[in-house]
Amino acid sequence: MVRLLRYGTIFGPLKDRWRYLYKTDLYKRRIEAGPEPERFRSALINWNYDAELHACTHRFGEKINIESLRHALTDSSFLNQIVKQRTEAGLAANDQTTLSFTHNEELAKRGEQIAEDFLRRALQYWYPKFPQEGIDTITKFLLSEPTIADISSGLGFKTLIRCDVPSPHSTMLKKAFLAFIGAIDENNDRHRAELFVADFILTHLVGKDINEIWHIKNPMGLLTKVLEENGRQAPESRLIWATGVSSVLSTYVVGIYSNKEYLGKSAGATISIAEEMAARDALRRLFETDEQRAPIPFDKLYKKGLLIDK
Amino acid sequence: MSFNKAKQLATFSRVWYLFDAKWQCPHASGERIARILRGEHKPIYYPGESTGDCVVAINTRHIALRNDAWRAEALHIRREYAKTRYDIPLFKLHELDPTKVLHLCTMNCMPRDSGRRYDLARLYTFPDDAVPSHLIRNVSDQIRGSRTTPQRLDDLTPDDIEKFPQMFKWPKELVVDDLDRDKFVRVLSPEELPKRHVMLGQRAGRQNYWFHVPTTRHEEVKIN
Incomplete structure (x- = not known):
């Protein structure tokens, strides 16, 4: 009944004419102003990078030195940006050698090597009759940029990466994630890094059919x-x-x-x-990869008999 | 096409069944056909979903009703106004449409909801064994009838009857040659046939007949 009475009447904040015009104008101005520019998370006031890094090590249960983690999460674009800023400020080239940190290219290569080795070994172990070409394709798929970037952003690397853009590109996400694996290897041991790969990269195969990832023409x-x-x-x-x-x-x-x-x-x-x-x-x-085949036991690969490499 | 699509197709494709209604009881076969049309024989069956298969029923002209049902049972039709209801005995209905009895028996076995006619639309009935080629090509399976087809005595040749193993021989004076029909059956001449009494006047309204012949009002209707 109330609804019937109110129907078709101006009620509430738009009742007064001036208020209606005022709201309309505000709305138009907001539209004209456009979307807010993307900002770094560090631009906000409640940001403590060291605490975030510390939380990151605890999140994954890895004992990593904070400095080496910082190193793993530093993208080359961040370094370039600092060098550029210094040059603009008038510093000479020889002063720039005093920079105390480097980017994560080396660590990422190391991490990628570990991940690739492990993935290939694990897949070959669990699918012994699957051809080499197929295993290569699946390893490539698991280490491809969209897959790794997806995993990386899901694990919260998005805000931790130091780079020159507010939201890091997928190449940066991938490098940082692989460098993190490299950092685990550096600080702990290779076995620990491989477990990390099994937990976070190999599990990307859940719900996927490896026969469809490797498309036979x-x-x-x-x-x-x-x-x-x-x-x-x-x-x-x-x-x-x-x-x-x-x-x-x-x-x-x-x-x-x-x-x-x-x-x-x-x-x-x-x-x-x-x-x-x-x-x-x-x-x-x-190839013994049909539906009757048991899924990969992600956390028990070594217990099931996968040989430790080296 | 992926494996899942193939699996989906194999699960949800409508299988086409053939049903030979010759000498079958339409009530019993209606139950079987209705089950298949609704998809109740499948593990994926769910009442709201359309999971049924298709059935092509042939030889519906030759169904066998129980007891005296051809004469005693009838299709009762109510036509919404007073004194407009009438019955069609099943033998007459079968003459008018030889596929109707099986259709009705199948429909009778389905729950009376709105999806019934959609399930029933997947039943194709043919009075004889002539089926259009585009339908018979679809068929991949058959429904087994519940009754075995009997072999009638007049289908047998005299040789077969002679060769039929006898446990003992009847004395000659007790044997009557009843295969010779002309001894017992007499063909009546048209004059001897009983005349049907057609009512005229007040009680000749269509409510007194089980058949209705739509005519113009002033035309005279003659029924023998």
């Missing part, structure tokens, strides 16, 4: 090659059953056999798609 050709290497006969595809052939939801189920021995099967909307998917299914069964 010609599955039937690869299947023929693999069977030939194993000394088996060439694959033969058979239509198992089809339904609703002339309807919209047509389904064909094609099976792949080698010397009358079942390799795999799959459904598809057309025969050619079904055959291709059946070849993929046969491949993942041969």
Whole structure:
């Protein structure tokens, strides 16, 4: 009832004409002013970088020297910016050698090396029949810029990185994260760094199918090659059953056999798609990466028998 | 196409079934067909979802109703106004539309909700075994009927009857050759057929008939 009475009346802050005009004008001015410029987190008053670094080491449970952590989180752009500022201020080139810190390029390379080695070893250990090319592709995917940047920003490196832009680019995020791994290696040991990789990079495979990350262009050709290497006969595809052939939801189920021995099967909307998917299914069964395969035990890889390198 | 898409397709595709209704009880087969049309035989079944399969039922002209149902049971039609309801006996209904009885029996086995007609639209019925090629191509499976098809005595050749193993021989005076029908059945001439009494006048309204022949008011309707 109340709603009915109020409907169509000017009520509240816009009741007075002058107030309405005032609010409209404020709104227009805000639109004209545009969005707020991005600011560094350190520009805000409640920022304590040392405390943040300290919290970072405790967050991951890693015992890292604060200075080396600061080193790992310093991007080269930050250094360039300081050098530029000093040059503008009139300092000579030889004065600039007294800078007490360097950027994280070296550490990042070290971290990347550790991560790549470990990932390759772990994947090869858990999927022993998966081809080398596939393992390379998955390692590359896990160490690619979008993946690592995603992990890095998720772990809160976004505000910790020292760089010349308020929100760091994905290259900076990646470098800082890998340098952090390098810093763990430097301060503790390699085993500790590998555990970190297993916890935070390898777990990115959760919910993903490694057969789809490594996209095989010609599955039937690869299947023929693999069977030939194993000394088996060439694959033969058979239509198992089809339904609703002339309807919209047509389904064909094609099976792949080698010397009358079942390799795999799959459904598809057309025969050619079904055959291709059946070849993929046969491949993942041969590589032992199919759905029945247990997921990677991320925290128990060493307990399960992965050999410690070096 | 990814593995998940293939899995999705294999799970949710509508499978086409063939059902041969020859000598089948439409009530029993209606239950089976309704179950499949609603998708109740699938593990993914959920009442609100459309998970059913398609059924092509053939030979519906040759269904076998129980007992005296062809004569005794009827389709009751109420036409919303007073004195406009009438019954169609099933033998007459079957003459008018040979697929109707199976349709009605299937519909009867589905819950009376708004989704029933959508499920029923996936049932294709044909009076004989002639099915359009675009439908029969879809079929990939069949529903087994609940009744075995009986073999009638007049389907057998005299040789088969002779060769049928006998446990003992009847004495000759007790045997009547009842396969010779002309001995027992007489074909009536049209004059001898009983005339149907057509009512005229006050009680000739359509509420007194189980059939209704729509005509113009002034046309004379003759029913024999």
